[in-house]
Amino acid sequence: MKFLVFLAALIGLAFGQFGNYRPTFRQTGREKDSIILKSNFDLGPNGNYQYGYETENGITGQESGFPRNLGGFPPAVAETAQGTFSWTSPEGQYISIGYTADENGYHPVGDALPTPPPIPLAILRSIEYNKAKAAQRGFNNF
Numbered sequence: 001m002k003f004l005v006f007l008a009a010l011i012g013l014a015f016g017q018f019g020n021y022r023p024t025f026r027q028t029g030r031e032k033d034s035i036i037l038k039s040n041f042d043l044g045p046n047g048n049y050q051y052g053y054e055t056e057n058g059i060t061g062q063e064s065g066f067p068r069n070l071g072g073f074p075p076a077v078a079e080t081a082q083g084t085f086s087w088t089s090p091e092g093q094y095i096s097i098g099y100t101a102d103e104n105g106y107h108p109v110g111d112a113l114p115t116p117p118p119i120p121l122a123i124l125r126s127i128e129y130n131k132a133k134a135a136q137r138g139f140n141n142f
C-alpha cells in the first residue's frame with residue numbers, strides 16, 4: 001500500500017502539483033487575447049439557423065443549416081449545413097475552407113486541403129474491366 005501511495009505521489013510530481021497539470025501551447029500575442037468583433041446567431045421556428053463570427057485576429061466563420069425531410073415511414077430527417085471558415089496561417093497565408101454537411105457526411109473544399117494523387121491509367125483500366133466483367137455476370141451493383 002505504501003508503494004502505491006509513493007507511486008501516485010511520484011506521478012503527481014511528474015505532472016505538476018497533484019492534478020494542476022496543464023499542457024502548454026505556444027501562443028503568440030495575436031491568438032492569446034483576441035476579441036470577438038462580430039457574432040450573430042439566428043434560430044428559426046422550423047429548425048433553420050445561421051451564425052457567423054469574426055475575431056480581431058482575422059478568424060471568421062459562418063454557417064447556415066436546416067432540417068430536411070428524407071421521407072419514409074417514420075419520416076427521416078437530416079440536418080443539412082453549409083458554411084465557411086478562414087484564418088491567416090503563421091506563415092502569413094490566407095486559408096479559407098468551405099464545406100457542406102448532410103446525411104452523406106462532411107465535405108470540406110479549399111486550396112489548403114491535401115489532395116490525393118491522380119489514379120494511374122492502368123488502375124482506371126482495371127476498374128473498368130472489372131465493372132464490365134461484373135455486368136456480364138449479372139452483378140450490376142459493382
